[in-house]
Amino acid sequence: MPRTLRRRTKKLGLPPGTLVYTGEQVEGTARITVIEYDEQHYEERELDSLAACPVMSRRPTVTWINVSGISQVTNLEKLGECFKLHPLVLEDIVSVDQRPKIEDYEEYLFIVLRAIGQDDTEGEIFSHQISIILGPNYVLSFQESNGSIFSPVREWLKAAKGRIRKSGADYLAYALIDLVVDQYFVVLEKVAEDIELLEGEVVTRPNPRTLRDVHRFKNDMITLRRSLWPLREVIARLERRESELIEDATSIYFKDVYDHTIIAIDSVETYRDILSGMLDIYLSSVSNRLNEIMKVLTIIATIFMPLTFIVGLYGMNFKYMPELEWRYGYFLVLLVIVGIAGSMLVYFKRKKWI
Numbered sequence: 001m002p003r004t005l006r007r008r009t010k011k012l013g014l015p016p017g018t019l020v021y022t023g024e025q026v027e028g029t030a031r032i033t034v035i036e037y038d039e040q041h042y043e044e045r046e047l048d049s050l051a052a053c054p055v056m057s058r059r060p061t062v063t064w065i066n067v068s069g070i071s072q073v074t075n076l077e078k079l080g081e082c083f084k085l086h087p088l089v090l091e092d093i094v095s096v097d098q099r100p101k102i103e104d105y106e107e108y109l110f111i112v113l114r115a116i117g118q119d120d121t122e123g124e125i126f127s128h129q130i131s132i133i134l135g136p137n138y139v140l141s142f143q144e145s146n147g148s149i150f151s152p153v154r155e156w157l158k159a160a161k162g163r164i165r166k167s168g169a170d171y172l173a174y175a176l177i178d179l180v181v182d183q184y185f186v187v188l189e190k191v192a193e194d195i196e197l198l199e200g201e202v203v204t205r206p207n208p209r210t211l212r213d214v215h216r217f218k219n220d221m222i223t224l225r226r227s228l229w230p231l232r233e234v235i236a237r238l239e240r241r242e243s244e245l246i247e248d249a250t251s252i253y254f255k256d257v258y259d260h261t262i263i264a265i266d267s268v269e270t271y272r273d274i275l276s277g278m279l280d281i282y283l284s285s286v287s288n289r290l291n292e293i294m295k296v297l298t299i300i301a302t303i304f305m306p307l308t309f310i311v312g313l314y315g316m317n318f319k320y321m322p323e324l325e326w327r328y329g330y331f332l333v334l335l336v337i338v339g340i341a342g343s344m345l346v347y348f349k350r351k352k353w354i
Contacts, residue, residue: 016087019073021094024144030069031146036061037157039166044154050075053082062169063138064157068146070094079140083108085133093142096129100230102237108135109243111173111234114227115149115180118187123194125187125220127227130180134173134245141176153179170250177235178257184228184264188271191220195271195278202278206285214279221272228268232261299354303344307337 032047038061049072067075073094080090089110092098103110111132118125130149133140141150153175156164164175195217201210238246239254246254314323314333323329348354 021071033066035064050078066141068143093131102234174253224268
């Protein structure tokens with residue numbers, strides 16, 4: 001059974017809005033980071049749990065709450081009460097098999113992304129869900145595990161680099177989404193190098209491991225395609241400013257992210273075509289190699305057919321065979337055998353069969 005179906009069976013028979021974490025259980029507690037900032041002010045603190053609402057009402061600063069590790073649904077319930085989030089939004093956050101999407105709840109936007117990574121040992125590409133809620137002066141982000149994907153944004157805020165401290169919550173949401181999209185290019189660059197090496201191996205020395213690598217890369221492209229194509233529609237809606245939460249000055253930045261998404265999609269489609277052709281090349285290479293082996297064996301068998309006939313003929317134990325009593329019969333038979341084998345080799349060479 002596919003993993004996504006196994007995850008879905010955990011919620012069988014439960015009413016809508018029930019918070020059931022469908023991801024892989026990880027050790028450790030959730031890491032909750034609360035950052036409040038404006039152009040002149042920056043404050044960061046970490047919480048072990050959400051015992052109280054972490055944001056003050058009517059506060060002029062932008063608040064960013066990042067939750068790494070969403071298996072503890074009590075924290076999400078507290079945030080839902082604090083920011084008046086719809087129960088279905090909380091349910092989608094803990095249902096980690098969502099496709100990228102955007103939903104407008106008027107007071108806030110709910111955005112689902114698929115961040116990707118690559119296994120260090122096997123090199124397999126995997127994706128994990130990132131949920132972002134954009135409000136008038138706050139951003140809530142949720143990660144499946146304790147990851148550091150948003151560390152650069154945190155450093156930009158600390159150092160007040162660029163316009164991030166001068167802009168509102170919509171620009172912070174842009175920075176987080178742009179960071180997720182940029183991660184695709186990091187993985188795609190590594191995939192391009194591996195595919196180039198694999199392409200040379202397919203042509204020169206194909207083996208069963210090569211076929212496994214081709215299929216692994218094809219599965220990786222499926223993972224990337226499932227994450228990127230819906231993401232394009234999400235970025236397009238943000239670029240069109242369908243919500244009043246997106247300012248005019250920020251929409252142009254979403255246009256840049258949209259262009260990056262299109263480039264990533266084109267790269268994935270190109271690699272898919274290369275891998276499909278690579279599979280055909282592998283099958284042709286294996287078939288050609290098998291044909292070469294069969295040709296050599298056929299030539300050897302063809303040469304030995306008349307030789308086998310001769311030695312079989314003189315191997316019969318009949319009493320009246322004149323050649324058996326001849327003094328030079330053995331040497332003559334050897335000479336005939338060598339002559340026939342040499343003649344056949346010369347003939348095959350002239351025909352360019354060998």
